Amino acid sequence: MEDLVESILDYVRADYTDYAIMINGEWGSGKTYFWNNKIRNKIESLQLNGKHYTTIYMSLYGISNLEEISKKIFIETTQLMDKNMKKYMNATGQHSIPEYAKTGLDMANLFGVTQNGDKVDYSKFFSTEDKVLCFDDLERANVDVIDILGYINNFVEHDHIKTIIICNEKELSTKLKSTNIEMKTFIATYLLDKEGDLSKTDKPMVEKIQDKIEYVFDKANDYERIKEKLIGETFEYQPEFNYIINGILMRYESNAELIRFLRENTNYIISTFNKSGTRNLRILKHALNDFKKIFEMVNKHYPDTNYKVLQTMLIFTIAISFEIKAGKITKDKFVNILDNEEYKSILVSSRVLMDNRQFYIKEFDNNYYYNFKSEYRFFKFIEIYVRTRIFDMKTFKKNMEVIINTVDTQKLTGYKRLLTEEYWKISDDQFPDVIEQVIDDIKKGKVQLLDTVKIFIYFIYFIKKGLINYDIKTIKGIFFNGMNVASLNSQYYENAEQEIEEIIIGEKTPEINEILEHFNTINDSLKDKMYKDKAEDIFKCIPMKMESFYERFDKECMEIPIFKYYDPYQMFQRISCASNEDIVSIKEKLADRAEKYTKEIEPEMKNIKQLKQIIDNYIKGKDIGIKIVLLKEFSKELGTILEKYKLNRL
Numbered sequence: 001m002e003d004l005v006e007s008i009l010d011y012v013r014a015d016y017t018d019y020a021i022m023i024n025g026e027w028g029s030g031k032t033y034f035w036n037n038k039i040r041n042k043i044e045s046l047q048l049n050g051k052h053y054t055t056i057y058m059s060l061y062g063i064s065n066l067e068e069i070s071k072k073i074f075i076e077t078t079q080l081m082d083k084n085m086k087k088y089m090n091a092t093g094q095h096s097i098p099e100y101a102k103t104g105l106d107m108a109n110l111f112g113v114t115q116n117g118d119k120v121d122y123s124k125f126f127s128t129e130d131k132v133l134c135f136d137d138l139e140r141a142n143v144d145v146i147d148i149l150g151y152i153n154n155f156v157e158h159d160h161i162k163t164i165i166i167c168n169e170k171e172l173s174t175k176l177k178s179t180n181i182e183m184k185t186f187i188a189t190y191l192l193d194k195e196g197d198l199s200k201t202d203k204p205m206v207e208k209i210q211d212k213i214e215y216v217f218d219k220a221n222d223y224e225r226i227k228e229k230l231i232g233e234t235f236e237y238q239p240e241f242n243y244i245i246n247g248i249l250m251r252y253e254s255n256a257e258l259i260r261f262l263r264e265n266t267n268y269i270i271s272t273f274n275k276s277g278t279r280n281l282r283i284l285k286h287a288l289n290d291f292k293k294i295f296e297m298v299n300k301h302y303p304d305t306n307y308k309v310l311q312t313m314l315i316f317t318i319a320i321s322f323e324i325k326a327g328k329i330t331k332d333k334f335v336n337i338l339d340n341e342e343y344k345s346i347l348v349s350s351r352v353l354m355d356n357r358q359f360y361i362k363e364f365d366n367n368y369y370y371n372f373k374s375e376y377r378f379f380k381f382i383e384i385y386v387r388t389r390i391f392d393m394k395t396f397k398k399n400m401e402v403i404i405n406t407v408d409t410q411k412l413t414g415y416k417r418l419l420t421e422e423y424w425k426i427s428d429d430q431f432p433d434v435i436e437q438v439i440d441d442i443k444k445g446k447v448q449l450l451d452t453v454k455i456f457i458y459f460i461y462f463i464k465k466g467l468i469n470y471d472i473k474t475i476k477g478i479f480f481n482g483m484n485v486a487s488l489n490s491q492y493y494e495n496a497e498q499e500i501e502e503i504i505i506g507e508k509t510p511e512i513n514e515i516l517e518h519f520n521t522i523n524d525s526l527k528d529k530m531y532k533d534k535a536e537d538i539f540k541c542i543p544m545k546m547e548s549f550y551e552r553f554d555k556e557c558m559e560i561p562i563f564k565y566y567d568p569y570q571m572f573q574r575i576s577c578a579s580n581e582d583i584v585s586i587k588e589k590l591a592d593r594a595e596k597y598t599k600e601i602e603p604e605m606k607n608i609k610q611l612k613q614i615i616d617n618y619i620k621g622k623d624i625g626i627k628i629v630l631l632k633e634f635s636k637e638l639g640t641i642l643e644k645y646k647l648n649r650l
Contacts (some may be wrong), residue, residue, distance in 0.1 A: 004235055005038055012053065012132060012162050012234070013044055019232030020156045020163035029279040030244045031166050032059075032136055032239050039164075043132050051130040055161075058134065060141040067150050073133075131161055138167035141319050145172060149226045156230060165231070172223075185209060245270055250286055258295050262288070265311055268372075272315050275367050276322035286604065287321035290386060297391070302400050309403055312374040313382065320386050333360060334383045339402065343378035376403055389524040400436075414438040415447050415455055423458070423467075435468055441479055445485030449519060450481055450493060454517050472511050478517055492526040530567065535566040542586075543578035553589070559597050561604035568611040572618070576631065583630045587637045594641045605645050612638040 011021050014444040025031045040055050109126045133155060141148055155161040188209045197208065249266070252259045262269065273284055291314055298305050298313070320334065337343050346361050369377055381396040414437030417426065426434055438455060441447050445454065456479045462468045463475070496519070508516070538557060541549035553562075563571070575583060593601065617636040622628050 004237070005042065005199060007235065008039055008164070009046070010041060012046060013048060016160065017162060017232070018157055018160060020152065020165055020230055021469075022165045022167065022169075022227075022231045022234040023237050024167060024169045024234055025237030027168050027171065027282070029237065030281045033244060033247070033281070034237060035134060035136070035164075035166060038451060040134075045445070053087060053130055053132055054271065055132045055134060057136065059136045060143075060148065061137040062140065062142060063141045063148075066143060066147065069148075076297065116326055127452045129160075133161055133163045134166065135163070136221065139166055139169075139172040145223060146226060146392050149230055150222075151340065153230050169234075232421075240271060244281060245273065245284070248281070248288065252288075252292065255292070255296075257299065261295065261310065261314075268315055269313060269318065272318040272368060273322075275370075276326065278322060278326045280322075282325060283322055283325045286325070287318045287386075290321065290382075291317045293391065294382060294385070297396065298400070301397070302404070305400070305403070308374060309376060312372075312377050313379060315368060315372065316377060316385065317382055318378055319364070320383055323364065324387060331417070334387070337361075337380070337383075339380055339399070340376050340378045341416065341419070348419065348423075413446075415451065418455060418458055419451060423462075431467070435462075439478060442482035443485070444481055445481065447486060449483055449486055449490050449522060450496065452479060452486060453515060453519050455479075457512060460509060460511060474593040476511050476514065479515060483518060484521060487522045487526065490522075490526060492530045493523055496520075496523050531560065531562065531565040535562050538562070539566050539571065539574060542574040544580065546582050548623070550585070550589075558593050559600045561601045563601075563604035563607045563611070566607070568607050568614055571607075571611055572614045575634070576618070576627075580626055580630055583627070583634060585635045587630075590641065591637050598644065602645060605642060608638055609642055612642070 008021065008023075011017065023031055023034075035057070040057070043053050043055050046053050056073060058069065060069070063069060133152075135148075135152060138145065138148065152163060152165070156163050189198065192208060198205075240518075246266070249262050249269075251261065253263060269284075269288075276283075294313060294317060295310070298310065323333075337346070343361070347365055365377070379399055381392055381399050384390060384392050384395060414434040417434055418438060423431075442452060442455070456475070458473050459468065459470070459479075460472065463470065463472055534556065538549060538552050541552070556562075575586065578586070612635050615631055615638070619628050619631050619635070
């Protein structure tokens with residue numbers, strides 16, 4: 001790095017130059033930091049031929065026309081002639097006027113009068129040999145890059161002002177090619193059509209259009225030509241990250257506890273940064289700012305938190321910041337992982353059962369936690385904070401309570417250790433006790449049904465490897481009975497099929513098929529129970545709470561065969577007691593529902609047929625009245641619905 005600094009200073013010291021130099025580096029790699037902390041002060045300390053150099057720095061970020069650059073140069077230059085302003089800036093260590101302050105400068109400044117009433121010293125203003133211009137963020141300007149370089153060339157070629165351009169040429173190249181791509185495509189297509197090449201099949205259409213765009217709109221070549229004329233040397237910025245990261249940490253010096261913790265764990269910060277595979281220091285700064293909030297909240301609400309857990313939080317905050325903000329993944333990769341237990345369960349499934357469907361999570365863990373052993377390494381509240389910028393206090397407290405109770409795996413129940421911890425981490429002395437504890441929990445129905453299926457698969461694996469002495473038939477009986485007991489306090493698993501597919505790896509053994517069949521039978525009965533409870537809860541709103549009925553039926557019952565789970569006689573009693581208006585509304589709702597969700601509600605047709613028969617029996621021989629007519633129409637509509645299913649079957 002010192003060689004790069006010296007090379008830049010050699011350019012400034014040169015008696016005569018008619019070229020600029022460029023510092024090229026990736027976004028967020030610390031190029032501006034390098035200018036502010038390594039280059040500018042050394043340039044301004046130079047004294048050549050009795051003159052001190054003055055640096056004028058301008059960020060081109062967001063610049064929309066060349067006049068804005070001129071104004072920036074003028075303001076940056078005239079502020080050096082204002083004695084009071086320069087005195088203030090020297091006293092406060094300021095090197096440039098803040099952007100907001102520039103807008104508030106006295107307009108007299110623009111007419112040759114400075115803040116203290118003195119006229120501009122034009123001899124100083126016209127002097128160019130003691131100034132060094134620095135243009136930063138070239139690729140982020142909203143002006144054509146070719147125009148900007150042509151503008152800068154005036155200073156370099158005609159005035160021989162030392163000029164340094166800081167940019168990311170990789171992004172610049174992408175910008176040159178992607179500007180106005182829709183317009184370029186349209187014109188290229190038009191020209192190909194006029195030339196008679198559009199209909200030819202000698203090469204793919206996309207390739208033809210791309211070739212024509214490059215031929216007609218080759219800004220990249222224009223850039224290379226003007227760069228060759230303007231830029232004498234291009235320096236590749238290869239930052240000393242350790243030095244810069246230590247500089248970043250200095251901003252936390254005012255927080256004694258935090259800076260001590262960060263200094264003690266600088267090696268983890270640097271290591272995680274390197275493992276991210278990026279060179280983006282800007283993301284690291286944001287991640288450390290996020291960790292500052294996390295560290296303060298943990299210390300405030302849970303001051304006795306384990307030091308190892310805090311280290312893991314630091315690594316996780318930096319890691320997930322890079323994964324999300326560097327565009328390496330979509331934000332929703334971690335959304336469905338609810339807690340550390342589920343995170344570790346995915347890892348165990350991918351490692352023990354060779355499940356590559358969670359490849360990304362496994363790679364994330366292998367990368368960032370390599371050679372760092374921690375039982376708790378996924379923090380939902382941190383993931384939410386980084387992804388949404390919202391610090392969710394409810395999730396934070398929930399996570400922290402679990403951490404306090406489970407950071408020591410010895411306190412975990414046996415089946416949770418198997419689900420969340422690689423089995424080989426359990427010592428040989430502890431393993432038999434863990435197995436016995438799991439079997440006892442299975443017998444008592446303490447393990448959730450899906451977890452029981454997963455543990456059964458593990459046990460089959462253990463038996464095949466000779467790790468446990470039970471035979472498969474005995475284990476199968478224990479698990480069958482345990483699932484029956486667990487079902488008494490279980491709820492329906494809506495996404496069971498998908499979750500089971502994630503559990504089963506490779507061929508299904510006969511025993512696994514049997515356990516899955518038993519699970520599906522239990523789950524179907526739980527589904528029936530759930531829908532029966534739902535049907536009872538919703539249909540009891542007829543006839544006294546019709547608004548509630550309509551609202552809930554529309555939200556919860558349109559796509560499910562809810563009538564299958566409610567007694568047709570009770571349904572008739574409720575409908576017959578409803579108002580005439582509600583009878584019409586229910587009839588229309590059922591017709592519309594059958595039209596939109598024909599396949600979904602087919603299982604309820606048996607009860608619909610029975611309901612129609614009950615209504616027909618009731619109205620038979622009754623004197624004609626409005627309600628009887630409406631019930632006849634209701635029955636007729638049910639018949640139309642039933643006919644729809646007959647036709648579908650035919």
